[in-house]
Amino acid sequence: MFDWNAIDTVLLDMDGTLLDLHFDNHFWLHLVPQQLSIQRQISLDEANTLVKQAYYEVIGTLDWYCLDYWQSYLQLDILALHHTSADRIKLRQDSMPFLQALAGASKQRILFTNAHPQSLALKLTHTNLAHGLDDMLSSHESGYPKEHPQFWQYAFDKFKLDPSRCLFIDDSEVILAASKKAGVGYQLGIKNPDSQKPHIEFADFPAITDYQPLSLALQSV
Numbered sequence: 001m002f003d004w005n006a007i008d009t010v011l012l013d014m015d016g017t018l019l020d021l022h023f024d025n026h027f028w029l030h031l032v033p034q035q036l037s038i039q040r041q042i043s044l045d046e047a048n049t050l051v052k053q054a055y056y057e058v059i060g061t062l063d064w065y066c067l068d069y070w071q072s073y074l075q076l077d078i079l080a081l082h083h084t085s086a087d088r089i090k091l092r093q094d095s096m097p098f099l100q101a102l103a104g105a106s107k108q109r110i111l112f113t114n115a116h117p118q119s120l121a122l123k124l125t126h127t128n129l130a131h132g133l134d135d136m137l138s139s140h141e142s143g144y145p146k147e148h149p150q151f152w153q154y155a156f157d158k159f160k161l162d163p164s165r166c167l168f169i170d171d172s173e174v175i176l177a178a179s180k181k182a183g184v185g186y187q188l189g190i191k192n193p194d195s196q197k198p199h200i201e202f203a204d205f206p207a208i209t210d211y212q213p214l215s216l217a218l219q220s221v
Helices: 022-040 043-056 065-073 078-084 095-104 117-125 149-158 173-182 213-216
Strands: 009-012 109-115 137-140 167-170 186-188
Touching: 022 043, 022 078, 022 117, 065 078, 065 173, 078 117, 095 109, 095 213, 117 137, 117 149, 149 173, 167 173, 173 186
Parallel strands: 009 109, 009 167, 109 137, 167 186
Antiparallel strands: none
16 A cells, blocks of 8 residues: 555554544543533533534634633533543554554654643553554644644654655544645545444545554565
């Protein structure tokens, strides 16, 4: 799928790419509306409508990913709620073998995530993901989400990257497109970010459901 000799660094999304997105979908689409319904003594349908409208208003911005924003906006203890369902935080089964294969082929592995630093810390605590990475960056450090060109410039400068020799892997086609526009040489989508939901399709980028073929290809690099 790729000429690995032309790639020095692999940039990896976290949620839905290395971790199963089931935790996040359960949290934001089920647990948060449920808790809001209880707290405000409104129906679950009303809470769902309120939450979806609130999400829609900030989609694609840093607030969308910011635990502090949602804690203030919804008046819920979002971080405490994260801890109550932390047992759902899981690595994809194929992630660590792939990360190890990248290391074996001397490829740099950097996590680029929109996750809030507190969410990132929780997920690192509940998985061994950090052992498969060389470095990591939360977009909150840059002040811009991955959808924004200034995130990419910040990231390239921080890690002294040649973007043309980078592969970026993400489950969002919008964010893959942003990386391409910023100059990243190679993109790859993930069709099965949530193990409990149907696969998604990508219109403009190659996409996979399993890292194993890539892991095997890396053995001959």
